[in-house]
Amino acid sequence: MTTTVETINPKPTKTFSRDELQRTMDGWLEANRLAEQHGDWITYLGPYYTDDAVYRWNVGPNEEFVARGRKEIEEVAIGYQMKGFEGWSYPYEKVLIDEKLGEMVAFWRQVAPVKRADGSDYEVAGAGGSWFKYGGDGKWSEQRDFFDFGNVLALFGELAADGHLNPVIKQKIQHKVRAKTLMPGHQFIRTPGSVAEKLRQGAAIAKILLLGK
Numbered sequence: 001m002t003t004t005v006e007t008i009n010p011k012p013t014k015t016f017s018r019d020e021l022q023r024t025m026d027g028w029l030e031a032n033r034l035a036e037q038h039g040d041w042i043t044y045l046g047p048y049y050t051d052d053a054v055y056r057w058n059v060g061p062n063e064e065f066v067a068r069g070r071k072e073i074e075e076v077a078i079g080y081q082m083k084g085f086e087g088w089s090y091p092y093e094k095v096l097i098d099e100k101l102g103e104m105v106a107f108w109r110q111v112a113p114v115k116r117a118d119g120s121d122y123e124v125a126g127a128g129g130s131w132f133k134y135g136g137d138g139k140w141s142e143q144r145d146f147f148d149f150g151n152v153l154a155l156f157g158e159l160a161a162d163g164h165l166n167p168v169i170k171q172k173i174q175h176k177v178r179a180k181t182l183m184p185g186h187q188f189i190r191t192p193g194s195v196a197e198k199l200r201q202g203a204a205i206a207k208i209l210l211l212g213k
Helices: 018-038 041-048 070-077 149-161 167-179 195-211
Strands: 049-058 063-068 092-098 103-108 111-115 121-123 128-136 139-146 186-188
Touching (some): 018 041, 018 092, 018 103, 018 128, 041 049, 049 070, 049 128, 063 070, 111 149, 121 149, 149 167
Parallel strands (some): 049 139
Antiparallel strands (some): 049 063, 063 186, 092 103, 103 128, 111 121
């Protein structure tokens, strides 16, 4: 069965003032700080979503996370999905606001709560951030996160090798591999290819590596 992942509509439905958008983002940043401090994203971030909000992010060429509605966002996106990440910080580096569209883009980092032996942070490499669609009344109607999932997995591997990977994250990884099912909120973008198709694609890459064509 193919699951259609709807596209985000960039057209504004209402005009909001720059001050209102700025106040909302300022409040959101403070809520994030408190959520990290207390390890409770639902209490502090949940009120920032409209009842019919949509929150999504991509985790590969054929897998997307989607939570629809504030209830599902609280239970899955900032509930289940954040278990095991207590103590992690997500410092925001830059925020861009478009008052004409009622949209914002914020760039942030993902930093683990432990340090390497040399004193440096265990941090997800590459760019990370969120796109927000403002829905009025100090709330988001849509949010899409973006990050390099390959770099996330690489950091998990490094943390695991150094004995620092959270046990809850280990359990999630184990469950996904053993159960061979999608995690809560995850869906296929299109019908997964057959084993034969995956072998054909793998052979094509091997041909490039071995023969250069």
